[in-house]
Amino acid sequence: MRHEVLLGIFILYQLIADLTEGTNKGRIIHITIISFFLYVIVGGLPSKPAILFGSMYVSDPLRDLLKNILSLSTLIILLQSSSWLKKEEHQAREGAFYLLIFSTLMGMFFMISAGDFLMLYLGLELATLPMTLLAAFDKELKRSAEAGMKLLMSSAVSSAILLFGLSMIYGIYGTFHFSEIALLSDSSALSIMAIVFLLSGLGFKLSLVPFHLWTADVYEGSPMPVTSYLSVVSKGASLFTLMLVLYRVFGQQPKIWTMALYVLAITTMIVGALFALRQKNMKRFLAFSSITQVGFMMLGFMNNGTMGMNTIIYFMLIYGLSNLAVFGVLSIVSNATGKESMDDLNGFYSTNPRLSLIMLLALFSLAGIPPLSGFFGKLFLFTAAASKGMYILVLIAVLNTIVSLYYYLLVVKAMFIDKNESPIAQLSSTFYEKLSFTLCLAGILIIGFASPVYNYIQSVL
């Protein structure tokens, strides 16, 4: 409960600060970031398991870990967004930005901590509605408003589908409580139907193919920090929720959902990888790249034991940090120059060697090249799928990593090899941005070698 209470305090602070700080809005940024930093540390302290509100709310070490991963990613996004927020057009709206971010985060925490489907739905809506406002945060830009609208529409559709599935579940079992459903679950036709609707509803949030159509447009239209929030934190929360529901509620019926996800994994990987090949806008590119990565995550679901959950969480952690490093570099570029296209990065290494190297490491980590953490994350996911004898699926996945390596190499080629007569000028990064890169790089370089991280996740399952 600690996480939610502290977040509640942050939200209240933002409401008050907007009124009291008046002219000195820059201070809000510093206070928020520093207090959030402390919050991430406090959140990492061990806590006692708790069940509240008639088991609607559950808190245990696993869920705390998931919340900590999301908090850490959010911290990095806050660090990276500070110079974006200081820009003139966002003045006097820092408070609003933080308010919306914390509200969505709160919603995600309730999704993860949900002990029954009502709480899950409540959290989902709390996470979604502020998110649409965030996507439309650059309100003077048409494409941002469009992104907000698209996100709202697709979220509404996905919520409707999810609710339909939930109503079936209530119809079958007469209860919303996870623990009761887990005991009763069977493989009747209706409950298969319910699981399919549930998967589709959450599939929208995760942008599994064929529910991915909103992703690229929303990513492209939203401001850079919001895009990275969508692609890491929001996606992570949906993934964790899906994982908890499938493993903890329908864990007795793995066959139903592994078969469904088997198909979705293949379509998601292939479509994501193929569409990413032709993208020139970096945000759209990362949208499709993240779709592919979600496809890889589905391989973890093939193992319905602890190994599956373990590899999923581990991969999500690494994917988040690698992706945030890429977004960090891009947001520095886009803040200074407004450029977001891949061709603009030509010759980037000659003027910005450090940023290029960070980007290089992050991209190779996403591609799964050793000795970076992404290699371990991906390999363990494949191991999880192979443990159930699904070698064909693993082969398809590995072949997709080659396609994805190709398009990551295109970015590397632009930065390191291609010549440009007027490359992006030398950029400086603030202390907050440097700190965010340090956190990301620590993750990219160390997590793979440090087996205690993996073992720690295993210990809380």
Next chain:
Amino acid sequence: MNPLLYLLIIPALTMVGIVLTSDLKNVRVVAAIGMTAQLLFSFALLFGFYKIRNEGNSDAFLFVSSTMWYESFNIQLKFGVDGISLSMIILTAIVVFAGVFVSWQIDYRQKEFFISLILLAIGVYGFFISLDLFTMFLFYELEVIPMYLLIGIWGSGRKEYGAMKLTLMIMAGSALLLVGLLGIYFNSAPEGGRLTFDLTEIAKVSIPISAQLYFFPFIFIGFGVSGTLFPFHTWSPDGHSSAPTAVSMLAAGVLMKLGGYGCFRVAIFLLPEAAHSLAWIFIILTSISVVYGAFGAIWQKDLKYINAYSSISHCGLVLFALLMLNETATTGAFLQMISHGLMTALFFAIIGMIYSRTHTRMINEMGGLMKALPFLSVMYVIAGLASIGLPGLSGFVAEMTIFVGSFQHADTFYRVATIIVCSSIVITAVYILRVVGILFFGPMKSDSYLELKDAQWFEKLSGVTLIVFIVAIGFAPLWLSNLLHQPLTAIFQHLKI
């Protein structure tokens, strides 16, 4: 601490040294010191290895150490060497040493160049000392990042294309490899017990034959891609020809050997029954590699392409010999790997040196170089003769052993295949002598050649180092084949095929 780890630590320290060097001119000196130390250490390791063996220690692997890494997957950091891997380590040390000196005049982003080159070397060393399939695979894939950057940034000609093709094809090979390795892992405890990636442990159990047949092609083709198995060889000409000299040397001299080594150490050693029943398919493919590569070399006009195709032919011979599944042929295969590694590195080094003087690699645009560049020309001729298999040079020893080994099979299929493959010796002579004739003894195409400077000290050093070992193997092959003999005898007794 395990002395083998120094093979990784010395290059790592060299990289740190390069990063800290402020004067760009000194970067190459730091790299040279580090790689010389590495070469000396490899030989120290060899002597240490002999010493322990002479004391009567007959363990399969020496200098073994293992640390548990990922407890839940039973992944260990397990290192150790036997005679086979040790000979490969020495080959790598020699080629990298020569490569650093060949790159003495690199003048663009020197730091990045040498760091990438040494990172590549770390991957190779790590691969050869690994006794755990997971770390082996990790080091194998480690070559991807530096390889792409080295060719893409410092290459020539169609370098983006060559770099991308090479990277993606090697990665496609490792995709198959990964599936195969996971297959071995999940079948590594057929009678219950813990699954393991440990090579020596897996060798003790017999993997179910159905699983062997299923996964052998994955692993053999996976490694075969980097060993230029037909039809997966196409990365080699484009990659090698656009790579900078030192990278061509390392790629053809060492990285292609990772394929052969892996095919033997993983595919044949762990899946022997499948190797036995599926060998015929791959013997056909490798025979095509050998003959096709040799014919390909005849038609090329670019020196690097000639050498790339000749590498396909020679490395095809390595895989061919491994598939004979007997001790003599396998000894020959490893001798050929080392011989070809040295010889092809020498070829690429000299081609690079010639190119830096004449600014062309087309043989019909040059001629009469023997008069202008006698030292380089003589070195090229020596490499050429080694490639043809002249007695007294390493190529003869290797090819002789291979053909003796493969003739041990009395079967018609094997006989025919061996005879076809033998014909490549003649074709090799054609393309080598053709180049030597036109390039060195033909009429001089331009008088300006007479003003060219012959080899400088660093070029001589790198070339002569390689020649010394080529001749040493040619005249006294026993020191090397004894090193290979002991582990191979043990392995083939164990496999009983």
